[in-house]
Amino acid sequence: MLFNHNQYLGLRVTFFVLLSIIFMVVDHRTPELGTLRSLMSDATAPFQYTANWPLDLMNRIKSNFNAKHELITENTHLKMQNLLLKAKVQKMLAIQKENTSLKALLKSTAGLKDKVAVAQLLAVNMEGYVAQAVLDKGKKENVYVGQPVLGSTGIMGQVVQVNRWTSRLMLITDTRSAVPVVDERTGLRAIVIGTGPFRPLSLINIPDTADVAVGDVLATSGLGLRYPEGYPVGIVIKIRKRTGQQFSEIVVSPTAHLYRDTQVLLLWHSRAKLMKEASEELENMKQENKDMNQQIIDRVRDGG
Amino acid sequence: MVGDGIFRSRMVILITFVFAIFLSIFPIPTWALWFQPAWVLLFAIYWIVALPHRVGIATAWFLGFMVDILNGTTLGEHALAFTLIAYLAAKSFRQFRMSSGWQQMMSVALFVGLYQLIVFFLEGVTGSVPKTLLYWLPILTSMLVWPLVFVTLRHIRRRYKVI
Numbered sequence: 001m002l003f004n005h006n007q008y009l010g011l012r013v014t015f016f017v018l019l020s021i022i023f024m025v026v027d028h029r030t031p032e033l034g035t036l037r038s039l040m041s042d043a044t045a046p047f048q049y050t051a052n053w054p055l056d057l058m059n060r061i062k063s064n065f066n067a068k069h070e071l072i073t074e075n076t077h078l079k080m081q082n083l084l085l086k087a088k089v090q091k092m093l094a095i096q097k098e099n100t101s102l103k104a105l106l107k108s109t110a111g112l113k114d115k116v117a118v119a120q121l122l123a124v125n126m127e128g129y130v131a132q133a134v135l136d137k138g139k140k141e142n143v144y145v146g147q148p149v150l151g152s153t154g155i156m157g158q159v160v161q162v163n164r165w166t167s168r169l170m171l172i173t174d175t176r177s178a179v180p181v182v183d184e185r186t187g188l189r190a191i192v193i194g195t196g197p198f199r200p201l202s203l204i205n206i207p208d209t210a211d212v213a214v215g216d217v218l219a220t221s222g223l224g225l226r227y228p229e230g231y232p233v234g235i236v237i238k239i240r241k242r243t244g245q246q247f248s249e250i251v252v253s254p255t256a257h258l259y260r261d262t263q264v265l266l267l268w269h270s271r272a273k274l275m276k277e278a279s280e281e282l283e284n285m286k287q288e289n290k291d292m293n294q295q296i297i298d299r300v301r302d303g304g
Numbered sequence: 305m306v307g308d309g310i311f312r313s314r315m316v317i318l319i320t321f322v323f324a325i326f327l328s329i330f331p332i333p334t335w336a337l338w339f340q341p342a343w344v345l346l347f348a349i350y351w352i353v354a355l356p357h358r359v360g361i362a363t364a365w366f367l368g369f370m371v372d373i374l375n376g377t378t379l380g381e382h383a384l385a386f387t388l389i390a391y392l393a394a395k396s397f398r399q400f401r402m403s404s405g406w407q408q409m410m411s412v413a414l415f416v417g418l419y420q421l422i423v424f425f426l427e428g429v430t431g432s433v434p435k436t437l438l439y440w441l442p443i444l445t446s447m448l449v450w451p452l453v454f455v456t457l458r459h460i461r462r463r464y465k466v467i
Contacts, residue, residue, distance in 0.1 A: 013387060017387055020368075027379040
């Protein structure tokens with residue numbers, strides 16, 4: 001058998017060499033063998049798939065590990081994002097609150113025909129007997145000294161100093177503050193003064209015999225033309241009648257959120273325009289009084 | 305009985321060739337591609353030398369044709385190269401068997417070198433010439449891997465009584 005194979009070796013080689021050349025020429029020059037090639041490629045496809053299988057397996061294992069690693073990375077990233085978003089949400093809550101309070105503030109001026117402006121509290125000063133705050137509106141916005149300042153739930157105070165871009169607000173709890181009020185129930189007119197920051201207000205010069213009860217709402221009376229009338233100032237929470245003393249001690253709790261609000265309303269009170277005229281009239285009345293007194297004294301002297 | 309032996313032998317040889325093809329198409333990183341030995345050729349050389357009456361020119365041609373299909377080269381290119389190398393192996397199988405390990409390695413290097421040369425030439429004729437010197441690297445790696453191939457296939461031949 002060995003001999004047989006070797007004998008025809010040369011012949012075989014020549015045959016196969018020629019066969020190869022024919023194939024090469026045909027495949028190179030014409031597309032005829034395309035079908036044969038694709039057919040045989042399909043036949044060898046199982047080879048390819050099987051040869052790929054270990055690599056595919058390794059890739060899948062690798063991607064599992066990668067997926068885990070990716071998940072961990074993604075998780076860390078998401079946690080960080082979550083933290084940032086939470087912080088933003090907190091800010092949003094604060095903004096929402098501010099929005100609500102601003103709306104309330106504006107609503108409280110719904111009936112007003114007077115001009116209003118929203119001002120922001122920039123700084124507060126609450127030491128000793130001083131209860132003041134700095135507002136972010138000033139001369140540029142036509143703020144004037146004595147201008148009334150409202151909160152969303154009541155009178156806050158008045159402007160005591162005006163700078164170019166800022167102004168100073170004196171709260172009604174400041175010891176130098178005095179607000180003319182009227183008892184809504186009885187119509188009794190009086191003055192509410194401040195006793196210091198974080199302390200309640202005091203209704204002064206009320207004799208024991210006056211009709212004041214706990215729970216009475218005190219609103220601005222409009223007298224003095226500084227504060228517009230009808231705004232709540234405080235509620236009576238305690239009445240102390242002192243024996244031996246002429247006046248009662250009346251403790252009033254302010255209705256405005258003096259220490260909570262960050263936004264306030266500046267009011268251009270239409271009646272304020274009348275202030276100048278009214279004070280002139282007041283001066284005239286004083287003068288008339290003085291003249292009349294003088295007249296009576298003269299008459300008495302002359303009468304003898 | 306004899307038929308069984310021949311059939312079984314043919315099967316075993318076929319399986320080894322299938323394995324050789326697997327090795328040649330196994331996915332390896334791009335940089336490692338040049339380092340691949342000519343597996344199919346090496347297996348063919350062994351079987352031609354060991355059993356020249358069983359594996360001959362026809363088998364070699366068909367193997368080369370398979371390589372063409374798998375590599376997408378012009379049909380007949382590697383077939384031709386396989387044919388010529390198989391001829392050399394078949395002509396010199398006696399000397400090959402008698403040579404020592406080193407000598408065999410040198411012969412293998414020569415065979416693979418000629419194989420690469422033929423393919424290089426034919427590639428130049430039909431397609432594009434390989435431009436890198438790394439193209440000749442398989443000569444070295446085939447030579448180095450030959451002892452392993454030889455020992456393994458010999459073990460299989462003896463174990464499964466391939467005749």
